[in-house]
Amino acid sequence: MTKRSPWDDPLRSRSVQESRGGVGSNPPHPKPASDQVVLKVVSHQKTGRGAGNTVRYMGEHGGKEDGHLYDQNGQELTPDEAQDRLKEWDLSKDNENLSPKARKASLDELKEMKDAEKYQARQTSHLIISLPQKHKDVTDEQLREFAIDFLKPFKDQGHEAVFAIHRHQNKPHIHFVVKTQGDNGKLRTNREILNQWRDHAVEVGKKHGLKMTNTKRKDRAHVREDVAAGYDKMKSGWKSRKEIPITKSAPNWYERWGYDLEVRRSKSNSPTIKPEGVTLPRLHPLSERELDLWTNATFKDPKSARASFLELGAENKGTAYWYAVNKPELFGATNEKYEPLKPVNVRLSDEWQEQAWEVLKNAKRPLRDSDVIRKTAAKMRANASDLSASNQRKADKAYVERIDPALRNRGAGGKGNTRTDDTTRPRGPWDRPGQSRNQNQPQRPGQAPRTRER
Numbered sequence: 205m206t207k208r209s210p211w212d213d214p215l216r217s218r219s220v221q222e223s224r225g226g227v228g229s230n231p232p233h234p235k236p237a238s239d240q241v242v243l244k245v246v247s248h249q250k251t252g253r254g255a256g257n258t259v260r261y262m263g264e265h266g267g268k269e270d271g272h273l274y275d276q277n278g279q280e281l282t283p284d285e286a287q288d289r290l291k292e293w294d295l296s297k298d299n300e301n302l303s304p305k306a307r308k309a310s311l312d313e314l315k316e317m318k319d320a321e322k323y324q325a326r327q328t329s330h331l332i333i334s335l336p337q338k339h340k341d342v343t344d345e346q347l348r349e350f351a352i353d354f355l356k357p358f359k360d361q362g363h364e365a366v367f368a369i370h371r372h373q374n375k376p377h378i379h380f381v382v383k384t385q386g387d388n389g390k391l392r393t394n395r396e397i398l399n400q401w402r403d404h405a406v407e408v409g410k411k412h413g414l415k416m417t418n419t420k421r422k423d424r425a426h427v428r429e430d431v432a433a434g435y436d437k438m439k440s441g442w443k444s445r446k447e448i449p450i451t452k453s454a455p456n457w458y459e460r461w462g463y464d465l466e467v468r469r470s471k472s473n474s475p476t477i478k479p480e481g482v483t484l485p486r487l488h489p490l491s492e493r494e495l496d497l498w499t500n501a502t503f504k505d506p507k508s509a510r511a512s513f514l515e516l517g518a519e520n521k522g523t524a525y526w527y528a529v530n531k532p533e534l535f536g537a538t539n540e541k542y543e544p545l546k547p548v549n550v551r552l553s554d555e556w557q558e559q560a561w562e563v564l565k566n567a568k569r570p571l572r573d574s575d576v577i578r579k580t581a582a583k584m585r586a587n588a589s590d591l592s593a594s595n596q597r598k599a600d601k602a603y604v605e606r607i608d609p610a611l612r613n614r615g616a617g618g619k620g621n622t623r624t625d626d627t628t629r630p631r632g633p634w635d636r637p638g639q640s641r642n643q644n645q646p647q648r649p650g651q652a653p654r655t656r657e658r
Contacts, residue, residue, distance in 0.1 A: 241409070241416040242334035242377075243402045245393050248384075249330065250323035252295045255381060258330050259286050262368035262379045272344070276365040278352045286366055293364055293383050295327045304554045326384045329391060333405055334377040339414055342376060344369055346412050351378050353408045362387030428604040450534065453523045457516045459569035463581045468537060470584040477577060482567050484514050485559045487551070494549040502532055502542035509536035518560035521552045 249255045263273050263283040273281040275289060303324045306314060314322065333354070335342070347369045355365050363386040368379045384391040402418040409416045421427055450465075451458050458465075460479040467476045486492060495510060503509035512535040517524035527534040528545035571578050 237336070237338065239336050239338075239415065239417045241336070241402055241405050241418055242332075242375075243398060243405055244332055245398070246330040246332050246379075248326040249328045249381075250301065250319055250326055251298055252290060252327065253298075254319060255290055255295065255328040256287055258328070258381050259283075259290060259366055259368075262366075262370075262381070265370065265372060273366060273368050274348060274351070276352070276355045276359050276367075278348055281366070289364075289366060290381075295383070296325065298323065301325055301327070326390070329382050329384055329393065331380040331382060332377055333380070334375050335409075335414060336416060337375050340374065340376060342414065346414070347376060347378060350408055350412045350414060351380075353411065354405055355380070355382075357404070358382060358386075358391075363391055422603065431600045432604045450523070450527075454516055454520045456564065456569070457512075457519050459571040460515065460567065461512050462571045463577050465534065466581040466584040468533070470587050472584055474580070474584075477570055478508060479570060480568055481511060482515075482563055484518065484563055485556055487556060488553075491550045491552075494546075498528075498543075498545050498550070502538055502545075503535065504537045504539060512536065514560065515564060517552045518557055518564050521557055524552070 247258070249258060259273070260283065263286060273283065273286045275281060275286075281289060301323045303322060306317060306322045309317065333351075335347075351367050351369075355367070358365060363382050363384070365380055365382045367381075370377050370379060382391060399418070406416050406418050451462070464476045464478050467474055487495065495513070496506075499506035499510045499513070509532075513524055513528060516527070516535075525545070525547045529547065530544070532538055532542065532544065571581060
């Protein structure tokens with residue numbers, strides 16, 4: 205039997221402990237039971253087959269042998285009846301919903317494509333509402349009535365739905381499959397709309413004796429206390445799909461524009477190096493005009509920002525649109541006042557994207573071609589990351605102190621304790637009085653003995 209090293213125990217890892225709220229420390233109080241309503245979009249289906257598979261799952265995994273399915277009016281359906289109900293929704297046929305890329309593809313290429321790439325429009329959306337655990341004893345009839353009332357606004361706009369009640373987990377929850385095409389257009393889902401749906405769920409819950417809340421993380425008292433005490437951060441650790449680092453979502457763009465980006469991020473005085481210009485295909489005249497208006501009003505160097513945006517759009521236009529709307533500083537230094545880009549005004553067509561990408565394939569990439577530039581950019585990126593984390597901690601603490609003055613001067617050692625020296629910090633599991641942290645860490649196998657400098 206192999207003897208385990210003390211370093212194999214994750215609890216001895218400093219990085220793990222820091223990620224859990226501080227080395228050798230625990231939050232000042234346990235997390236209270238949450239009254240938050242959870243509403244999220246699980247997936248979208250672009251085919252009738254995908255919608256049918258989702259409804260089949262809903263009927264088979266709810267803790268009910270017969271499949272506890274209902275339509276938007278509350279009529280109970282068997283699994284077969286639910287599948288028949290989907291056929292009545294008049295969803296688009298697969299051959300009528302092919303994407304532009306799929307229309308040009310060969311039969312062999314079509315077989316390799318996934319549905320998300322092969323088909324164009326979303327046919328249905330799969331939503332879920334999860335109730336707080338304190339409502340685990342609520343009756344199926346209450347949940348059914350709650351779901352019917354929740355779906356009324358959708359029904360009024362022509363969005364038909366099927367839902368199922370699930371109890372196979374600690375929290376009762378309801379799955380919905382909603383037809384995206386309604387009388388007034390398609391069902392849209394974004395952060396603001398989802399928050400409106402959560403507020404709607406809270407109001408509907410009150411009518412049925414289901415007390416729930418919908419508050420942002422930054423407005424929760426226990427989160428503010430933990431942030432003020434240094435045990436937590438204001439932002440959660442999860443990243444949305446759109447917040448994938450640019451180095452992963454657009455690696456080729458980063459190899460061309462990454463050094464310029466890192467110079468600006470690190471606020472360094474180093475001279476920037478911008479890539480050599482390339483001539484990309486022209487957009488539609490109206491899109492060209494709107495893009496020029498946006499870059500001239502937003503950036504100090506409109507020409508460079510325009511080229512950067514178009515190159516990112518050629519590689520990943522979804523990412524380009526997201527940064528143009530949410531973080532335009534990716535493309536260059538911005539003016540004090542500016543408006544985000546409206547993607548509907550600047551259309552990057554699939555045909556344009558293919559042509560532009562062919563041009564960019566062989567373009568020079570400073571971060572790939574120069575070791576010096578690559579290493580310098582990596583160092584700048586690390587420094588900028590450290591600075592960003594430090595600034596975020598300060599901003600979090602300032603926010604909670606402004607919202608709740610009673611939390612002012614709340615240090616990691618407890619209320620009123622703001623000292624951070626070694627005598628007052630929380631002790632780790634390896635600490636002994638009078639010895640430093642490094643002296644008490646176990647020796648790694650094969651590691652040279654430590655010598656203390658004098």
